[in-house]
Amino acid sequence: MPLGGEQVPQNLDAVAVRAWCGLALDALGRAREEIDAINVYPVADGDTGTNLYLTVESASQAVDAAFTGLDPTHPTLAEAARAMAHGALIGARGNSGTILSQLLRGMAQVLGADRDTDHADGRALALALRRAAESAYQAVAHPVEGTVLTVAAAAADAASGADGDCGTVARAAYDGACRALDATPEQLAVLGRAGVVDAGGRGLVAVLGALVRALSGGTLPPRAASPRTAESAGSAAVECQDAPADGAAPAFEVIYLLEADDTAVDRLRTRLDGLGDSLVVVGGDGLWNVHVHVDDAGAAVEAGVEAGRPHRIRITHFGVGDAHTAGAAQPPRERVQRGIVAVVPGEGLAGLYADAGATTVPTRPGEPPASGELVEAIRRAHAREVVLLPNDAELRHTAAAAAEQARTEGVRVALIPTRSAVQGIAALAVHEPDRRFDEDVVAMTSAAGATRYAELAVAERQSWTMAGICQAGDVLGLIDGDVALIGDDTTRTARSVLDRMLAAGGEMVTLVLGDDVPDSLGDDLEKHVREVHLAVDTVVYRGGRQSALLLIGVE
Structure with missing residues (x-):
């Protein structure tokens, strides 16, 4: 896209990061079916476009949340970049989505290095793209050229050779990525046989094109879609990286978030590398996203349990295309x-x-x-x-x-x-x-x-609320989403919340206890309702881990 004319230098700030996420999501939404159709490596499962879209959607939501917090000022560039990377990490899907999350994390490490500036210039953007490519290569156990990694490296090389503002650098990176993408069929045999470019690389080109638009405006020349159709893409015989000697590809894709320290993750990489292929481990600072293709899905999850605490576990059978935990494909079932x-x-x-x-x-x-x-x-x-x-x-x-x-x-x-x-x-x-x-x-x-709802939570920091100023550690009673009470004791605050809610009437109270409160709290509140509010029934459930301290419903 010719920039044309005299322009104010384009820098990358938090607002531009937010615009980039929105434009990237739109671009991937429009290209999703095309990218799915050319997905033949490492597994021809036709979901790379969808996985990239879901990954960027999570990143975009995280950046939007950073703009809609209680702080009336905009987030800094560092905060927006970190939010983008964290959102992509927790929402990363598939091989390419996991690698994209690491690319964004690498960029955030550079863009967030100087917390005293609210923008990055062209040189900083080029350094961020270089760090992104390097970190992505490091995250993949056995990097293969002709993939999204190659496209990312080419984008970084082109950006490093550009001289100008962020708009100029982003355009150079985009052009370099396009050239590298067009060359991928010559680097990876399976792409050449199928007559397509790399699907993950095609998605990265869409993301970089969105960055150009966010920084410089205008439109980009449309890229010609691959002639390969979705129907024919699914029939390709694919050789996965490090495939077994008999040519059989692993049966399952396993993905999970993992809370673990660096040492445990190093051991996990070694363990998973021996179990399967397409191993990508991204993240850091105690939170990781693990992706691997294996025949023994249970062993891959067990390795995660030994390393730390895995959650958001997804197991997909390549022959079925649906997430589940069974070891064999299920026959079609009636809706x-x-x-x-x-x-x-x-x-x-x-x-x-x-x-x-x-x-x-x-x-x-x-x-x-x-x-x-x-x-x-x-x-x-x-x-x-x-x-x-x-x-x-x-x-x-x-x-x-x-x-x-x-x-x-x-x-x-x-x-x-x-x-x-x-x-x-x-x-x-x-x-x-x-x-x-x-x-x-x-x-x-x-x-x-007809059900009013309330929640008890513990304040994490001092802040203004509808009920006044709370301090860190205070017990907050929220009714219908607004803070109605500030207390220093869980039981007394819960009783007060119940009394306020039942003052308007009610026939049934539902209590959901979080993992951090004892069963005695439910017994105490049930007794309180029975003695103070006649003819009102109470039912108590356990919410388990990750639930709120206490949820209350009044019907």
Whole structure:
């Protein structure tokens, strides 16, 4: 794209990072099907475009969150870059998505090095792209040329030779990446046989093109799509890196987030390298994303357990294309008429919802699910009709996007805007799968809407609230999402919250206890309700790890 004319030097700041994420997500959304169609390496499973999209979606959400915090000022460049990298890390999907997350992390290490500046110039951007390529090569156990790694290195080389502002450097990196991408079929035999360029590299070109647009505006010349179709791409015979001598590719892709120290991760790399191929381990500072192709998925997960604490474990059978934990492919099954999909915090609640027949999407504090995860859960429900329970006010837009996507796939989806897991419990309690869909949705929506919700949390820092100034360690009582009480004792604060909620009436109290509170809290509150609020029933559940300190629902 010719820049043309005299222009103000373009620098990279937090606002530009946010624009880059949005434009990259849009570009990958438009190119997703094309990239999926040319995905023949390391496994011809046709999902590279989708995985890259989901990875960038998570990065974009993290940057947006950095702009919508309590601090009225914009985040710094360092904060925005770190948010982008962290979001990509926790949302990384597939081989290429995991590598992209490491590329963004490498950039963030350079862009966040000087916390006293609010922008980066062309030289800093070139250094960031160089660090990105180097860190990505280091993260891959056995780097292969003709892949996204080659494209990233070429982009860094071109950026290093450019002289100018960030817009000029970004354009040089984009042009270098395009040239390298076009050469990938000559470097990797499987690409040459299939007549396609590398899918991961094609995705990186889209991301770099978005960076050019974020910094300089305008449009880029469209790249010609590969002539290979999605139908023919799936039939390619693919040789994975380090494939067994008999030519058989590993059966499973295993991905998980891992909380572990550097020494344990070094041992894990060695262990997983002996189990399979396509090994990529990215991250740092105690949080890692692990990706590997293996025949023994259980052994790969067990290795993670020995190294630290794995979570968000995903096991995909390449012959099935669906995430599961069984060791063999399942035969096609008939769709059920109706399913429930719910986002749930905590293992205990996940079990409770699953017992009620729901397909669950577990979540952790600070790690909201992306719309792609909700779409996949809707697919796992394998139903003609699906009721979606986001159970979080902040997920309303994400859930709406997922519902819209699922509708394009022929699934009838009703989104009930539940703002808490206790509202979801109330909706599940009246769910009747044999009832007409519309009637069932109305009944569930009514039950959720009639349930007031509250939460107890511990303040992490001093801050202003609707109830005044809280200090770190204070117990906060939130009613319908707003801080209503500030206390210094969990039990007394919980009683006060219950009394306020029941002052307006109620017939049923639902208590969900977090892992950090004793069973005696539930007993105490149940006794308090029985003695002070006559004719009100109480039910107590255990939320398990990652759930809130205490959730309260009043119907």
